[in-house]
Amino acid sequence: MGTSVFYFVATLSVFFALMVVFAKNPIHSVLYLILTFFTFTVHYILLNAQFLAVVNFIVYMGAIMVLFLFVLMLLNLNKQNEPNKSTLLRVIGVIAGGCLAVTLIGSLKSVAIADPLVLKNPSLGLVENLGKELFGPFMLPFELSSLLLLSAMVGAVLLTKKEEKTNG
Amino acid sequence: MGSLFENMQGVPLNHYIWFCAIIFTIGVIGVLVRRNAIIIFMSVELMLNAVNLLLAAFSVHHNDPSGQVFVFFIMALAAAEVAIGLSIIVMVYRNTQSIDINVLNRLKW
Structure with a gap:
């Protein structure tokens, strides 16, 4: 296969x-x-x-x-209940996307990395290997991403809270 | 699992690049064509996923685990982004009774 x-x-x-x-x-x-x-x-x-x-x-x-x-x-x-965009705008959107695809593929064609993907180290993507990497050189970004998640949680709660009616 | 990969050894890196470019383009087309804010968000997720897969493929190509660590960070970032974005959409819906992004066109000025 x-x-x-x-x-x-x-x-x-x-x-x-x-x-x-x-x-x-x-x-x-x-x-x-x-x-x-x-x-x-x-x-x-x-x-x-x-x-x-x-x-x-x-x-x-x-x-x-x-x-x-x-x-x-x-x-x-x-x-x-989505009002339709006009057909012209849709066609223009698809054409613009197609142009982007042609540009990307055409420019990457000249790079020509055609060698087949070979896994040199079979344990590359395993948890043990990535954990050593994550808690070694990437310790600070890892902790910062936990901070990011915390702030996202607080922000989501704050944004969706109903605003108190202030009578004044 | 190892034998599964051995079947995969033949796929050229080029094909991964083309595939990810196509998925990314589909995401861009979704952002351009649709007006439903939630579907625009889903298209952004598609673009993020295309980049993730390409990073993983290059990490295998260069035998460097940093690429996969970056994918992990992008996933954490995507989770945070979706939480904030959906709460903004909920708030917009509460104020305008619609999630058509055209009602937000006053943000231009």
Whole structure:
């Protein structure tokens, strides 16, 4: 079977990503996004980055998607009430994106790193190796990211709190 | 798991770059085409994921774990960004009864 797994999963992720953008119902978009993230998890497993696969599975498919679904259902947006952009604007958007894709791929074509991906160190993406890296040279950024998460939590609570009516 | 990777050894790095460029472009098109603020957020998530996968592929290519550590940091950042962004969307919805980003066009001036 060789490398065909990669191409199969890549096709699936491109298809699901397109469905995320072009689905009419926002709920369907979220569900397709979950499938897209699942295919990305498979990509990480194929790269033997097991830690990233597990983190992707838990953080994206667990936390972030539940957040999206909760917000969609709290706002009661499951009906299609999005006013359509004019067809001209849509076509212009797709053309602009296509230009970006052509530019990216064309400019990266000249780089031509065509050697096949070879894993020199099979334990590269395992938890032990990454943990040593994370708590060694990356200690300070790691602690700072915990601070970032704390401030995001406080900010989210502060933003969504109902404002007190001040009578004055 | 190891034998699974051995099947993968043949994929050229080029194809990872093309694949991630395509996913990133789909995210950009989503931001340009849609007006629903939540779907725009999802498109941003798609772009972040494309970059994450490319970082992981390059980390395997260079045999350097720093790339995967960066992906971990980007995931933490994405979680924080989604929490803040969705709370802003909830607040906008509470004030305008709509999540069409066109109602926010007064932010331009």
